[in-house]
Amino acid sequence: MLKTEKPILGLDIGGTNIKAGVLIGSELTDIRMISTPSDESQEAILETIAGFIESFLHHGFFAIGIGIPGLIDTDNGIVLNLGNIPSFKKVLLKEFLEERFCKPVFINNDANCFALGEYKFGAAQVYQHVVGITLGTGLGAGIIVNGHLYCGFNCAAGEWCSAPYLDKDFEFYCSGKFFHWKYQAKAKSLSKKADQGDPIALEAYAEYGHHLGELIKNVLYTLAPQAIVLGGSIRKAYPFFKDSMEATIATFKYPSVSGNLKILISDLDETAIHGAVALVGEYAVPVEKIGIEVGGK
Incomplete structure (x- = not known):
């Protein structure tokens, strides 16, 4: 688990x-939220x-980590686009914040932050090869290889969401x-009906589990991770799509991998913020300068 002697501020911008x-020691504290003026x-x-x-300056944080949806030029801290915020294109976010606060800023895709947060703080700490998949209104994924976040060019690695599937x-x-x-129907309403034994809702989640299993097979062919979060x-x-998902994964060609x-x-609260603060230890800030302990365990 990541632990730091000096506070780090993490943001999840949606x-x-x-x-x-703010990460203090190994605990995330003073969690707050404001509305995004997206228009x-x-x-x-x-x-x-x-x-x-x-509003967080009183914590005396040393650095800032930021997770944001979309493609990011991580080397230069430029947000290339953000679908839900029309005006956020080619934003020099790192430069703007470092000039304003005189503190190092690290920016990455929010799905990457999810995977990194789970690796540093959550369920995936004991594995070195991990893929984190977020299932919600959209689909996102982040990759951990040999204990480090892998982003690819402009954070475009792991964009299975756009990979062709069926029609x-x-x-x-x-x-x-x-x-x-x-x-x-919405996934949440169908989940409630499935919990009551509704056959149509149960059928919906069984079908969903099959499709998710096919996605996971693609991940296995690409990266062969030890764990998927x-x-x-x-x-x-999960209980409603687990069986059909596992049945589909079982058809993977190499059982030594899928098995x-x-x-x-x-089960980690605020995974995206955890991942955002972990960016500081993942990238160029020398660990001796901030007293940070790195590693997946």
Whole structure:
């Protein structure tokens, strides 16, 4: 588990809300949330983010880690695009915040932060090769290889959401979009009905589990991880899609790989913020300068 002697601020910036918390020791504290002014100008949104960060200055944090959806130029800290915030294109976020606060800033994709958070703080700490998959309104994934986050160019690694599958892509069949399209219902409402034994709801989740199993087979062919961590709101319905998912995974060509795969369900609160603060130890800040203990265990 990651532990630091000096506080680190972590932010999870989304199209609806911005959440933040401070890592002190190994504990995430002072977790707060504000609304994202997603319809405003880039300058107004940047000032909102800066104002939120200013409210945490009394903690004396040493560095800032940020998770944000979309493609990121991590070397330069540039947000290339953010789908739910129209004005957020080619945003020099790192440069803006480092000039404002004179502290190092590290930015990465939110799905990558989920995977890193689970590896440093959550269910995946005992594994070196991990894929984190978020199941919600959309589909996201992050990759840990040899104990380190792997992002690829512009954080585009692990974008299985856009990979062609059947007549559409994996996101369509492995996120909440599937339930809306096929059953004209939200995943959460179907989960409640499945809990009551509703046959249509149970059928919906069994079909969903098959599609998710096919996604996981693609992950296995690509990376052969030791563990896959499932996060996002749909993970709460895991008992309803577990059997069909496992049955599909069992058809994987190499049972020595699939038979040893561990499917983990995230139980870590604020995983994205945990992953955001872990970015500081993952990248260029020398550990001796901040007294940070790194490693997956």
